[in-house]
Amino acid sequence: MTTAAAIEVNARSIRRIALSHKLSRWDVRFSPYLYISPFFLLFGIMGLFPLLYTAWVSVHDWNLIGGQGDFVGLENFATVLSQGYFWTSLRNTFSIFLLSSIPQVLMALGIAAVLDFNLRGKTFWRMGVLLPYVVAPVAVALIFNDLFGDKYGLINSAITGLGLEPIRWHVDVIPSHVAIATMVNFRWTGYNALIFLAAMQAVPRDYYEAAIIDGANRLRTFRSITLPLLRPIIIFVILTSTIGGLQIFDEARMFDNVGQGGASRQWQTLTLYIYELGWNQRNFGRASAVAWLLFLIIILIAVLNFVITRRIAGTADRKLRVRAKGIS
């Protein structure tokens, strides 16, 4: 009797222990997901839903004011792909993206390397490079438009003063892209430089000391220590600037007073094209189709970017390891 009761009690406490065990195991296993779930819930509402809704709109006739029309399947995609302006704006998007992202990352690296030295008034210089980032893009565009005026702009005044032909910023394709890329770079270089700087500060100083004792100069330490250790951050910066670079809108829209990217669409980006279709022509179906095409392009480029940078990083890791072995 007593033994039976004891066994009963025992079994219950074992069960209780088992339960609390299970709970704590669940806690360990599931809590992290619970903690990050707000982001994904929000993302679902603010990101995923619009994404799917845009897809829904893109297969319909859809007027900005009139709303939903007939289901047309992939006709919007077909029409858009057959239009010259789509391809022009695709070309412009890539051209402006390359003209902005590449110099931007290189300059940011350079600036970060200089800021990493022991400068007097560190905070002043660091805040200084971030200042352009605080300025609203529209304000940047207004200031730069004074520089890039075709007839009365500052740059062209200087050029014609030297007796050269003025640059037709708002007429020729490449100059307009350079001008827009300059505005983008002005705004984002400092921001990226600070990210690089933070990563550089995390590099242990003894690496540099060891290298300098071995007779390496500044350039050499930068190439062989700083850059390899910065690779994950470089990948991050390249990815974010790719996503941003393919969506340039404000600077291109503010580049002239019409805001459609030029009379021959010299600097119309894909986002501007979406705006023209949606708000000027009020054809939301086609605008959504281009939005989706842009989405696919960005994913494609991001994946490509990732694969390439990882491959580069991979070989570099191996090299570093080999070199490390050689040293020891």
Next chain:
Amino acid sequence: MKRFPRSTIAATVAGAATFALVLAGCSAGAGSEQSKDEKVKLTVATFNEFGYDDLFAEYEKANPNVKVTHKKAATSNEARDNLTTRLAAGSGLSDVEAIEVDWLPELLQYSDKFVTVSSSEVKGRWLDWKEKAATDADGNLIAYGTDIGPEGVCYRSDLFAAAGLPTDRAEVAKLLGTSWESYYAAGEKFAAAGTNVPWFDSAGATWQGVVNQIPNAYEEKDGTVIATENPEVKKAYTSVLDASSTLSAHLGQWSDDWTASFQNNGFATMLCPGWMLGVISGNAEGVTGWDIADTFPGGGGNWGGSYLTVPKQSKNQAEAQKLAAWLTAPEQQLKAFASKGTFPSQVDALASDELLGAVNPFFNNAPTGQILANRAAAVDVTPFKGESYFAINDAMQQALTRVEDGTMTADESWAQFTTDVKALG
């Protein structure tokens, strides 16, 4: 290393999705609140400068139960974007919304979204063509006319003097004549004097004058698009570009270069509707010599002008209509003219001594009130503007710009214009 891909893809998706959000966000409703207390709160949305600031205070004084909030957009385009987006959303509009004549036609097809103006109350208040432009296919008037843009020709008398041309207003009007040919011929005479100053600012600005004299430029009355086949349009296109090749400063209107050119002897004449006088005196501050001639090539011409509407979204439609009707009455519009120079569209206001006696010191003390009233009376064509007018005219402006900046020949640019118009369908 393993952890990287997932977060990367999430970041990518998030980034791209943010963009899609912009598109879809416009279909989502933005709730509007309207409390049911004693005091009636009315919001009025305008753009640029309607000259209403003092009038609101006056209205509130006369109607103590009403509180007016004024929302002012910087440009007409901004107002258009705001209006169409919220119209699409079904909420968020002000009780009284101002609209501009150029994008009025695209709203006329959605006239059921606006409260109809009862005609008995405002019968005969406006010029015929002003009222007709805001009447939908079923004959319902949906908007209260505010101002109009009758056009004269503004000119620089100092540059005219340098070229040996007459400078007096009446003589200049005679020199410019009443046809486009005589206007261009005067330009050739001016150019021949070797002043090295272009005759007008741009082909695009001149086009606005020409196209507003063609009754059915781009569309038939039933909405059929005829822009690319209409011989009148092609002829006007060719003649404007012919003139522009020798007479134009090639400055896109409203561009930064255009604005700067006012301080640099950029051009000698420009077509100027009443509201342009303020733009000129602002941009050309410190420059002396501007004057205005009481003539317009090709007959009269109207460019721009606005309306007030009451959207059906409004919770206080009756009160909003009362306010709109009051604001657009001749007495109030004259006050707006006195404060900001918006030229009234009301028949009674046009005949008032206050208006006819108005003088503009910047334009060499020209009797601008009388001149613009004459110009308004000279308007004899009401151009039909259908739902595609804005987009087609936009494409035409770009076609002209392409030829002016030398990226295409006139024929190539016309071909591109044809493609652009087709793409709208």
